[in-house]
Amino acid sequence: MFLRTLYNNERWFTEKELSKIGKCSSDATYRTLNLLRQIKYDQNDSLEIISKKNKGFFLQATPLHSIGETESLFIKDTISYRLIDLIFHEQGYSLADLADIFYVSTSTIYRKLKNLAEYFNENGLTLNMNNFVISGPEHAIREFFYRFYWSVIKSSQWPFKSVSFEEILTLYSEKMSAVSFQLTDTERLQFLYRLAINHIRYQHQHFITTAPNKNIVDPYIKSYSQYMKKFITIEVPAKYHVNEWTFLSLLLISSPVFDELHIDYEIRVNWHKNKKTPAYLFAISIIHAYKLRNEKLIFMDETKLIFRLLSSYVYTVAFPDLTIHHLNVASMLHSVSELNYIFFEQSQQIMSSILHLFPEAIKQFDQDYLLYNILLIASSSLKLEEIRKEITVKLICTVEPLSEEYLSQKLIKFSNHDLIVHTGTTQQDHDKHYDLLLSDIQFDKHVYPHASKTYIWDFLPNERDWKNIFALIDSIANEDEYR
CATH class of the missing domain: 1.10.1790 (PTS-regulatory domain, PRD)
Structure with a gap:
């Protein structure tokens, strides 16, 4: 948040301003800024946070600098990110082991893990606080980690430690050579991430034991299965093959941009x-x-x-x-x-x-x-x-109901805004809420029709009435435009 604030506003910020924006203490603000300063050395000085005693802090960045890359590197350096990354890649650590790895006390690392357990729970998953293994539907676990690693894609670093980019790319290239369609560069990188996650889960003997959601009905799941079968490696027991390639097929058919380039x-x-x-x-x-x-x-x-x-x-x-x-x-x-x-x-x-x-x-x-x-x-x-504001109007004339259609046409013709006019003689919707009620009688507020604003006119409305009505319509439109 500090980084975006400094980047989007080319001015000096005091520590108090940043602490208020970040909703944190002064110490936390200074720690964060120091971490951001450290990241600059990993980016060849393309970013620098300048501080002056009487001014505060100012972000200086080169025109080609990627703020997203800096954010990604910063996130990757947090204990929370590194813990999730460690939990995904490795197993068998004790609480004391984790405390040693991160150079903090066991009580500190336990609090971090408790927070992560709540986070996993919010995603329908469970973190075992004894062995630090995640449990839940396997297809959901994999998609969780895909979203987790893809969220910092701007750092451009391959995030997986137990399988190399070259290894996964070789697997992909070998299998895709026999496929009738080719992925775009972005789709290919997304697929490589998913293949890497699958590979690591296979290493830990985690397989999709039940098919993805039974509520999903789509013929292309089966159509793509013939291609996705090729990506199921020998580590996967035969009884899980169908579930595994169905999962990969599901990822293809649920992509909203996977369209005319690949399928009809x-x-x-x-x-x-x-x-x-x-x-x-x-x-x-x-x-x-x-x-x-x-x-x-x-x-x-x-x-x-x-x-x-x-x-x-x-x-x-x-x-x-x-x-x-x-x-x-x-x-x-x-x-x-x-x-x-x-x-x-x-x-x-x-x-x-x-x-x-x-x-x-x-x-x-x-x-x-x-x-x-x-x-x-x-x-x-x-x-x-x-997409513009269409103002809904209820027009009622009890003295002469036959005039309602004429009055509604005049209202629409001379208004500067898009109006939907419901007359008292043609539409009867007792549950509808209108932006404006135009009537020649005063309705009780507890009785139909319901409207945000009301204007009472006499039959026939005079020029002053029309002027007031159009001004009222302008105000309704402006309220929504500048809300």
């Missing part, structure tokens, strides 16, 4: 459509909800959009308990909310409305990560500027 995604979408699978209902419900809120909205390549949403659904169902994700998730959510709050707010509402489409057993999954995926997938198929 239109066939896959049509299969889900014909079967009316929950994944398909999830996808089209999201698209329909966006269109319902934005009548003029047009998605680019809607079939591809459905495919990507299908994949996101499959991944969520496959790994419902995992909450570990890249730090960029929170940053991206904040960034989208700043860029287009209406789009962000609509996406939140839409996600909440489709949660019932997930299996009952996985209701407690990480909704922030799902929202993150929905935002990125949806934004890849539309122009965000087309």
